[in-house]
Amino acid sequence: MRPWIASAIAVATGFLATAVASIATDQAMHATGVFPSVPQVMADPLFALAAAYRAIFTVAGGYITARLAPDRPMRHAWLLAGIGLAAGLASLIAYYGDGRAALGPAWYAISIPVEAIPCVWLGGRLGTWHRSLARTPRAHGNRP
Known part of the structure; x- marks a missing residue:
């Protein structure tokens, strides 16, 4: 496989994992009654819950x-962070361009692009650390 294809797959997989997990969790929260049905506006604590699990999913991405x-x-994590920032800014523009109340409070709309870079950075650092652990030779049979 060509390196640029593997790079594109890595970034796309991280983005899709974040998006799919976020959307699936949103749907599960609505289906189980944790979040109200779609026409109703959620209370701020529920938006805080959504922001928290989205941050976790962004770290995972x-x-x-x-x-x-x-x-x-x-470098790949930074590319993903840039894509997440762009997507978050697009949602922020949609928030201010369309019906604000239907999309939630302003702090929530602002939190999406704001958390993109630090959360992806943290996930990237954890992934880099885990990669280095996987490459560290282990001593076999040496027990204290």
Whole structure:
């Protein structure tokens, strides 16, 4: 496989993992009654819950990207962070361009692009650290 294809797969997989996990969790929260049905506006604590699990999924996306990267895992994580930032800014523009109340409070709309870079960075660092552990030779049979 060509390196640029492996790089694209690593970044796309991290992005899709974050997006799919976020959307699936949103749907599960609505289906189980934790979040109200779609026409109703959620209370701020529920938006805080959504922001928290989205942050966790964003860290996981950075981790996945770094683990799958063929080389320079943090460079791949930074690419994912840029894509996440762009997507978050697009949602922020949609928030201010369309019906604000339907999309939640302003702090939530702002939190999405703000958390993209630090969360992906953390996931990338964890993935890089895990890669280095996987490459560290282990002593076999040496017990204290």
